[in-house]
Amino acid sequence: MKINRPPSAAVDLRGPGGSLLVRFSSAWSRFWFEPRPAFSLHAIRVLTGVLLLVWLLPLAGHYHALFGLEGWFDREAYVETSQPQFQQDAPPVGWSLLYPIGMNPAALTVIYWGTIAVFLLFTLGICPRITGSLTWLMAVSHLANATNYEADYLLVILAFYLMIAYWLVGQWSRPLNPVERILGTSDGSVFSLFGRKSTDDETPRSYAANLFVRLLQVHVAVIMVTSALHKLQFGYWWGGVAFWFPLHPPFATTADSLRTSATVSERYLFFLTLIQYLVLAWQLAFPLFAWRKSFRWLLLGGAALGWLGTALVLKQPLFGPFFFIAFLSFLTPGEWQWVEGKVTSLSNGVAGWFRPNVNRKPKVRAEA
């Protein structure tokens, strides 16, 4: 018996059962399988690529020290800390493509600049299926170092979901040739922006782009809530004074400097504790407003302020940009369409500077 499916782009997972099952499956289908324009995927790819480049480029002069097996954490230390008594204190080591070549400085240099090249190609959108996979491999490989920074793991989340998305994008619903199926398409590349007339050109809709965006949304919501609940395990977060400590670095604070400081006052603590509670409330309430368009100002405003705060107060360089990029995944297709329009106009404007205008008439000065 032929089942008549409703005319919807989303898969209908309706099955026999009560209305709750129907509602849930319909909502699940809309959430995970509604194709959306792929611009959001490409935009987040570009921003992630830039972040990855900023992550690695400043370490150029210290690459061997940080990632080599004769660096800050050498081979002997890896062997020593693989013993059972270290398991509690040591960060997880895991696999890395750098281990086999860690003792060879020339190979490390090649790997470093090769990684930068891969990140750059992925940012530009060249052969995204291949460069996306390599980007993830290299991002993960660079987790293996003595100064294991927790925000590095957040970059791996972005790289992983982008890799999956670019493996899948266009594979099902677009007629691709074998080369495109292996290397990826070029319509998401940065260069493709310069040829487009306007967003009226049909932007391919993609199930993979929606899947990527939704995975990132849910994962980020889990991170925000988990981190907020973790903060509540410390008394100073309940007391509202969590931000006091980074604002008063111990080596820069003495009893005399405190006595004369304007920060030692009830008024200061009033505002400091209030701000901290607002931050905590924002983080705990994140899943309640992140998906709502009417609270977009709260989402992106919070991301911007959070970036400033984590960089300037907490001295954490990567949390801010990661969360800002991840929060962009909450924009609706309509909002991305607006962004795409602005980007297209800007790119056309830039391209116009370099294009000769053969139709321009010479200016004629009016004679008095």
Next chain:
Amino acid sequence: MDSSNISAKPLPPDRGFHRSQEFEPPATPRKPLPGWLALVVSLVVALHLFAIVIHALAANSGPWPTQFEIASPAEPPKFAEIIDNNLTLPWYLSPLRMTHNYHFNSNQTEAYAVYFEVRLKDANGKVIATLKYPEEGENAWVRHRQQLLAQSLFGDSPAQPPMVERLNPPKVPIWMPVEAESNQQKATYVLERIQEHKIPRDRPMFRPTEWSLAVAKSYVRYLCRHHGAVSGELIRHSREPVPAVPNPQVIAALPPDTFVEMVANFGEYRP
């Protein structure tokens, strides 16, 4: 969960970003996703998110106060711990390196400040260089990594003598105070290995973690290779976090060691 499927009224053209025209309801794609594929993807997505959530749940919590007046971490729920340790972490999350449980160290803002210096020596024991980390003048990203390295040298734990003395008591590394080099602003300690039953019982004693010892030795080895030194002496400087005070009168009531710098000498290490 978003409003992309709700058709909107026509909007004035000059409204801002968040008032942009709603995305038009999508047309039927050339090739709709078949049910079986959506089911498979749904299963994979559900399992993936389950692994992530279980891993976050399977973290220790705390430290929480106990009846013994010592704060102690609490074990995670057993169901999460069993699933995470036996299934999701080793078989899925570890290969993907998604092993962070989002209990960020940076949430613990009440942290000690740490820097360290290394005195490099030649074969005659003469100091050829004294290097301080994080380095002044280095770029911010590298200084951040050096700060992380300094933090990993901290995290001392209490050292308690055993209740029962063993026949061949092992030696343990302990921070022993050096009274001659200590004053009101500075408390100096040196690392000594003593038999565990000889740990003083009349005052709290502390010891470095095995991890910090391994990191210290590794970094000294690196600097010796890099600078051609024969040995190195790593000295860690740390200070307690400054408590929040609502008015200047409270400052006098702060504990006496609030502003005291702890100088901990890991000792000379010869690779």
